[in-house]
Amino acid sequence: MRTIAQIKEKIKDKKAVVWTVEELKAQVAEKGVTQVTKEVDVVTTGTFEPMESSGAMINLGHTDPPINIRQCWLDSVPAYAGLGAVDLYIGATAIPDYSNSGEASELETRLGVSHKERGGGHIIQNLIAGQSVQLKAIGQVSDCYPRASFQTTLTRDTINQFYLYNPRNVYQNFIVGVNAGERVLHTYLGPLHPNLGNAVYSSPGAIAPLFNDPQLKLIGIGSPVFLGGAVGYIACEGTQHFPKQRRLENQTPIGPAATLTLVGDGKAMNPRWVRGCYFKNYGPSLMLGVGIPLPMLNEEAVANCAVTDEEIVAPIVDFSIPRRVRPTFGLVTYAQLKSGTIKIEGETVRTAPLASIVRSREVAATLKEQVIAGTFPIQAPIAPLPMDRAFLPQDRWGSQFALE
Template identity: 65%
Template sequence: MRTIAEINDKIRTSSAVVLTVEEVKARVVETSVTQVAQEVDVITTGTFEPMESSGAIINLGQTDPPINIRNCWLDGVQAYSGFGAVDLYLGASQIVENGDESGDRGGGHVIEDLIAGKPVSLRSTGLVSDCYPRNSLETTISRDTINQFYLFNPRNLYQNFIVGVNGGERQLFTYLGPLQPRLGNAVYSNPGAMSPLLNDPDLEMIGIGTRIFLGGGIGYITWEGTQHFPLQKRLPNRTPIGPAATLAVVGDAKQMNPYWVRGCYFKNYGPSMMIGMGIPLPVLSEEVVAHCAVLDQDIVAPVVDFSIPRRVRPTFGLVSYAQLKKGRITIEGKPVRTAPVASLARSRQVAQQLKQWIELGQFTLTEPVASIPMDRAFIPQDVWGSQINLD
């Protein structure tokens, strides 16, 4: 029907027709897949959810005399420093180590502060050598006083995920938040039908080099994400029935906005980071629109019992996102209230913001340089270690 180059020409002349994925779903109901495919050039998707497998690369700039940093803490959160003299990697889920009342802070909060331009304390020790005679450094850094500061996230944009419940007798604290005993609540993390990868189930419109909305700035897909599992079982509409594809992404954090990158903390579990991410899908065929027409009632997720401390936990079957978003599901005849960890409102805002950028000519599309592999199996580590304390 059209090419990415042709779409970009229309973007530059402000003549491209852009709809959010929710607008497309509504338009398809009113008209048809064929008509929408003829009229629309780009479809924007979005999500705003916790993505703990994220972090920031930071280059401090060298001191005088030089230092080879081997231990480093930013506002009490340890950063990895084993790959360059003044290069650091700050993980979003790394915990604060100072033991004070700020123990609910982590790497995601420090990253948010740096993006916001706030000062961050740095304490480090160095490996002394003839090249690097300095043995320690204490200073304050900010977004504007460091060379590079960019997000490099090994696993973002889960194509689907699980619904967490607790069939046990005590409250559990998980990466989905608190789960009440005796099926007291159910928590899900994916925004469902507006989520980017559920609208491109076989990853046909994206690939390595695809330009995306990342944290309020521009980012790029760099590789498959860790735990990428595209061989997950799928429904006839090609959406997976559980965790499936993931993506690794990169973007300049100096251009990001703290509204879209927020440190968060899950009680008695640990810190993480909420990130706004959006993917534009070029309408190159009717199939693109057909995939984007998928509705919440057509997408399911497994209800997983966290009270069983195993890698493979028992499930209570599958539920649709339409059921989840009603605020209550039924498990074994019992009504269970539901709540999302993702912000559905901000997920919608991501798609709207990306749409506006494209309409203003501020964001053009890119041709992928390679496809994301769709044949990756999941390889577990079946090794029994120390005993788990279940008290």
């Protein structure tokens, strides 16, 4: 048994033992849980994958005369302006809104990318990288805010606050997408080829943060996380947080389960870990590097981190059925997924990860170095994350209506 206070003191004295989660798994296989518990203080986890429920809060500062922004575009990507006068929120999946083809052509020339293959995630990446972004805003005129419109060039250094506020990051587990239909499907997992032509999985598996703390006993509200290369924090449970998902005996979920809301200072982030991306015929998103250090307080914590790809599973979901609840082809282990092929109804199907396994490992390794150096904080959460949330669908209460 050890406490977080004891771990912090060892880090301060340069005596803490910090391993990546893969190093921990190897040590447990060699020495066993009891011996490893005596040795290790902190384990670092990591993932680098698309997290589309992300976005950035931006405060512009007031103009003279002042403007109360009610419509706004950043490089022609709309930002939400229904907040304070110059507070904006741009979502990672926001798509460009061009008033004329000339505007689109100018942006394509300046940015060197098709205007159809970019969105809010690219705006966030560019600001983090120190690049300039064109702002166009329309205001609601009043005695307090007499200005009707405003346009300028922004960078991260010319705005006040710029922080990522991501409502749903770091799924504890996700699905494997396949397509048993007759045509290619363009999805948030990328293209799924017909007749079970491929299978795509999202999570990097046993190195992912929440697989190694299945009951969320080591983290909670206020816990520090590696977010986009900077220190971020868990603000609360994420949207669609579903910890009541069915679980194996080792307490890992068999499908999408817990999620986190994360917040962090965009001005301190590194574009290596925050990358806008685009899924053909689906839309834009954001690739995000997230790592969580887990304090090894007892044998239970070490045993949970020792879980391997052979011991965690994901459901194989058929996207050819356009329903909220789609048919599945059963469960498959992450070891099978990472082998490159799986068997579905006797057929061999190629697999590929949506997450970057290499970058996920790099997140864990980078976080390890920061914890050892004392530049990344280890602290107890101020409140636990709920473990009793159910998942509520909306189809019971609504109906489709005609679009004009």
